[in-house]
Amino acid sequence: xxxxxxxxxxxxxxxxxxxxxxxxxxxxxxxxxxxxxxxxxxxxxxxxxxxxxxxxxxxxxxxxxxxxxxxxxxxxxxxxxxxxxxxxxxxxxxxxxxxxxxxxxxxxxxxxxxxxxxxxxxxxxxxxxxxxxxxxxxxxxxxxxxxxxxxxxxxxxxxxxxxxxxxxxxxxxxxxxxxxxxxxxxxxxxxxxxxxxxxxxxxxxxxxxxxxxxxxxxxxxxxxxxxx
Numbered sequence: 332x333x334x335x336x337x338x339x340x341x342x343x344x345x346x347x348x349x350x351x352x353x354x355x356x357x358x359x360x361x362x363x364x365x366x367x368x369x370x371x372x373x374x375x376x377x378x379x380x381x382x383x384x385x386x387x388x389x390x391x392x393x394x395x396x397x398x399x400x401x402x403x404x405x406x407x408x409x410x411x412x413x414x415x416x417x418x419x420x421x422x423x424x425x426x427x428x429x430x431x432x433x434x435x436x437x438x439x440x441x442x443x444x445x446x447x448x449x450x451x452x453x454x455x456x457x458x459x460x461x462x463x464x465x466x467x468x469x470x471x472x473x474x475x476x477x478x479x480x481x482x483x484x485x486x487x488x489x490x491x492x493x494x495x496x497x498x499x500x501x502x503x504x505x506x507x508x509x510x511x512x513x514x515x516x517x518x519x520x521x522x523x524x525x526x527x528x529x530x531x532x533x534x535x536x537x538x539x540x541x542x543x544x545x546x547x548x549x550x551x552x553x554x555x556x557x558x559x
Contacts, residue, residue, distance in 0.1 A: 334374055337361070341379055345386060376404060417515055417539040428521045428535050429528045433458040435511045435537070439467050444510040444551050446472040448503065449483060450523045456484040463493050471495045472554050475506040496559040504554065507535075508547055516544045 340361070362372060376547045379455035380401040381435035389397065421427035429452065436443060443462055450456060450473065463469045473485050475497040489495040508518040519535035527533050538544075 334371070334378075336524050337371070337375055338378055338382070341375070341382055342454055344392050345382055345491050354524060373408065375504075376408065380404075417537055419537045420519075421535050421537075423521060423528050423533040424530055426528065428519075429454060431515065431535060431537060432509070432523070435509070435515060435517060436462045439511045441512045442470075442510075443466040444470050444513075444548070446504075446506045446508050446551050446554065448474050448505050448507060450485055450488070452523050452525045452528065453484070456487060459488060459493070460491055463491060468553075469493045470555065472504060472506075472551065472558060473497050475499045476503065496555060498554075504558070506550075506554075510548055510551060510553075512543065513548060514544060515539050516547050518547065 340357065344350055344358075350358070358375075361375070380397065384394070384397060392534070419431075421431045423429075432455050436455075439462050443459070445459070449473075450459075459469060459471075471485070471488060471493060473495065485495060507521060507523070508516065510516055515537060516539070517535055517537050519533065521527050521533040521535045522531070
């Protein structure tokens with residue numbers, strides 16, 4: 332549904348200054364259909380206030396009251412948690428997990444925070460380096476035991492100028508997650524290795540659920556400061 336049609340629907344409802352049962356039902360269905368298009372939902376809200384103000388000759392006090400309500404609604408809408416739009420899972424063996432990591436690296440616009448036990452898959456390393464070369468802020472947390480393994484790309488990434496910290500304790504930093512633009516979380520059993528892609532039964536899940544993204548972001552920052 333385009334924005335011109337949305338405006339026509341709102342105007343028709345505004346004619347009698349009432350939102351009857353059928354109109355409520357239609358508006359609810361429209362809102363549900365636009366859950367993956369938050370810009371259009373904001374357009375409906377803003378257009379409803381604009382049409383109301385344009386269709387009536389409000390005095391100054393009434394106008395200020397309506398603008399107050401509009402600002403309250405906008406603030407609540409802006410700070411409310413949006414429903415999860417990204418929710419997917421990939422499995423190996425096969426290229427699905429590898430392709431997902433590469434795709435998220437390519438789509439990143441600001442930052443990539445990587446917290447994984449090991450990185451030895453050249454395709455993934457190349458995707459990380461390409462993001463770094465585009466100006467994306469990349470940080471990596473890994474484990475010292477695997478950093479020195481044959482085929483490990485951690486030194487290569489560090490030498491390219493990407494900040495890397497490692498767990499040097501007797502235990503392991505065994506996480507396998509990454510955050511992209513602080514909006515999308517990738518997490519699962521999948522090691523960032525060629526063997527995990529070619530032979531192992533592994534998984535990764537991807538989500539933009541704000542609570543999960545925030546929780547893993549806090550864990551990354553905790554480890555970054557502790558190990559760094």
